[in-house]
Amino acid sequence: xxxxxLVQRLDDIANRTGVPGLVLHPPRRRPLRxxxxxxxxxxTAGMAMACIKPGWLWIGEMVLMACFLLSIWLPLKGPIKPWxxxxxRVDERDAEIRDKAYxxxxxxxxxxxxxxxxGIPAIAWLQQRSAPETVALGxxxxxxxxxLWNTIPTLHASWQDEPADEEDDxx
Amino acid sequence: xxxxxxxxxxxxxxxxxRKALAEAVGVNPQTIGYxxxxxxxxxxxxxMKIAAEFxxxxxxxxxxxxxxxxxxxxxxxxxxx
Numbered sequence: 001x002x003x004x005x006l007v008q009r010l011d012d013i014a015n016r017t018g019v020p021g022l023v024l025h026p027p028r029r030r031p032l033r034x035x036x037x038x039x040x041x042x043x044t045a046g047m048a049m050a051c052i053k054p055g056w057l058w059i060g061e062m063v064l065m066a067c068f069l070l071s072i073w074l075p076l077k078g079p080i081k082p083w084x085x086x087x088x089r090v091d092e093r094d095a096e097i098r099d100k101a102y103x104x105x106x107x108x109x110x111x112x113x114x115x116x117x118x119g120i121p122a123i124a125w126l127q128q129r130s131a132p133e134t135v136a137l138g139x140x141x142x143x144x145x146x147x148l149w150n151t152i153p154t155l156h157a158s159w160q161d162e163p164a165d166e167e168d169d170x171x
Numbered sequence: 172x173x174x175x176x177x178x179x180x181x182x183x184x185x186x187x188x189r190k191a192l193a194e195a196v197g198v199n200p201q202t203i204g205y206x207x208x209x210x211x212x213x214x215x216x217x218x219m220k221i222a223a224e225f226x227x228x229x230x231x232x233x234x235x236x237x238x239x240x241x242x243x244x245x246x247x248x249x250x251x252x
Contacts, residue, residue: 091198092214093205
């Protein structure tokens, strides 16, 4: 029985997760409209729960974190190809879809961030929340912004263009 | 403004697949599909690359007015012959 070095064992563990395989081949991209809608809706609900009642802070946080974890898959497997991709061809149409999606996202993020900057202190003052709770609420706001960053471009891209049937590409 | 094209016609005439045309002009095959359906307007560079690939003028491939159906052109050619 051969003894593998520690580094090789760690490599084997990493390979078993399937993550290195993701960079060997181009990902099979899908609209992922349903996942984006669920992530966006539940994330918004989670943030609202955290803001509405002090007792719901941690329930809202759990919902928000779950949605954020779901939304991580959207840039990896969704319709938008990343900048400086090493194993995918990003042609002019892909770049146009990406640019329009992020141009739609940026004003939304800006407005939500401004509402949060003004709204979270106001909520904390009106509900007599403690300082640690207010700080936590601010952190949840940042997670909500990251969830929006993942979901809104995917929603825009998936609704902007209907996916072409892959069978059509055979002729 | 609507942009009409005859990419599908030229592809069929020359027996080129979408994949082959896409590789030749440096785009994804799905983009050629969207172009043919009129769901995407190409950049000038891409339009010129496609025209160069078919060795035709760009006006023979793209137009702001609908192209005459092939059947009508053939019928007229048959009548004048």
